[in-house]
Amino acid sequence: MAQKVLRLSPHRLNLYRQCPRRYHYQYVENLGRLYAKPRAYFSFGSALHRALRDFYRLGGPFRRPVEDLLALYHAAWQGAGFPSPESEAEARREGEEILRTYHAKHKHINSRTIFVERQPECPLTPHLRLFGQLDRLDLTAEGEYEVVDYKSGRHQDESHRIQLLIYGYLVRQTYALFQAPLNLTIYYLRDNYPQAVVPMPGEEERVLDEVKAVGEEILTAQHFPAQPGPLCATCDFNVICPDSAFRPGDEPLEPVPF
Numbered sequence: 001m002a003q004k005v006l007r008l009s010p011h012r013l014n015l016y017r018q019c020p021r022r023y024h025y026q027y028v029e030n031l032g033r034l035y036a037k038p039r040a041y042f043s044f045g046s047a048l049h050r051a052l053r054d055f056y057r058l059g060g061p062f063r064r065p066v067e068d069l070l071a072l073y074h075a076a077w078q079g080a081g082f083p084s085p086e087s088e089a090e091a092r093r094e095g096e097e098i099l100r101t102y103h104a105k106h107k108h109i110n111s112r113t114i115f116v117e118r119q120p121e122c123p124l125t126p127h128l129r130l131f132g133q134l135d136r137l138d139l140t141a142e143g144e145y146e147v148v149d150y151k152s153g154r155h156q157d158e159s160h161r162i163q164l165l166i167y168g169y170l171v172r173q174t175y176a177l178f179q180a181p182l183n184l185t186i187y188y189l190r191d192n193y194p195q196a197v198v199p200m201p202g203e204e205e206r207v208l209d210e211v212k213a214v215g216e217e218i219l220t221a222q223h224f225p226a227q228p229g230p231l232c233a234t235c236d237f238n239v240i241c242p243d244s245a246f247r248p249g250d251e252p253l254e255p256v257p258f
């Protein structure tokens with residue numbers, strides 16, 4: 001019998017590391033369609049991502065005015081998951097400010113967008129495929145290729161760095177054109193701050209080895225242990241997970257955005 005092939009992305013990898021049980025509910029049992037809840041921070045991030053995606057398709061800040069960007073943002077806004085109309089309005093205004101600042105910072109930069117929102121994928125081992133969701137690839141005014149990934153959350157963490165290293169690998173593996181070293185940038189929208197990710201010697205190889213090890217662990221896992229903690233508060237499966245550290249009606253163990 002043919003052995004199954006596992007598809008892993010940086011997001012799935014991170015989810016598994018945070019809590020294997022949650023990964024199991026989401027990607028082995030596919031229970032997300034039953035338990036997924038609208039979340040304010042997803043709505044917020046999604047509106048920003050979609051606005052920037054569509055804006056760069058039109059030419060981006062060097063070629064189009066900020067009004068176009070804001071119109072796309074308001075068209076993309078869905079506002080699901082907010083606890084009150086006031087908190088939704090506040091978040092919506094914050095998003096608008098972020099995009100105004102973003103546009104002002106970038107309107108004089110003449111880079112060319114090669115593509116937005118692509119999902120490159122390649123084999124890593126005979127039983128493991130790696131994929132990712134790229135926000136944008138640019139050719140900069142200096143003639144360098146740059147992978148840009150937007151983040152709308154408040155936190156910077158190591159998983160973002162790993163994600164960008166994987167994206168750099170995926171771009172080189174998937175698109176023959178981009179074999180030169182790539183610039184990798186995490187763009188923190190709330191701070192309007194671009195964080196360059198410069199791989200250290202051997203770092204990409206170490207990350208890929210780690211992905212292979214996690215993939216092997218998932219493929220051979222007999223059970224997926226729970227890892228209760230602060231993230232249980234925002235886990236869609238806390239209503240069915242017997243080990244959840246959070247129950248509906250509890251106070252979140254850490255502040256939840258909005």
Ligand code: SF4
Binds near residue numbers: 025229
């Ligand atoms: S509720 Fe907590 S322990 Fe249970 S699956 Fe979700 S994150 Fe894991």
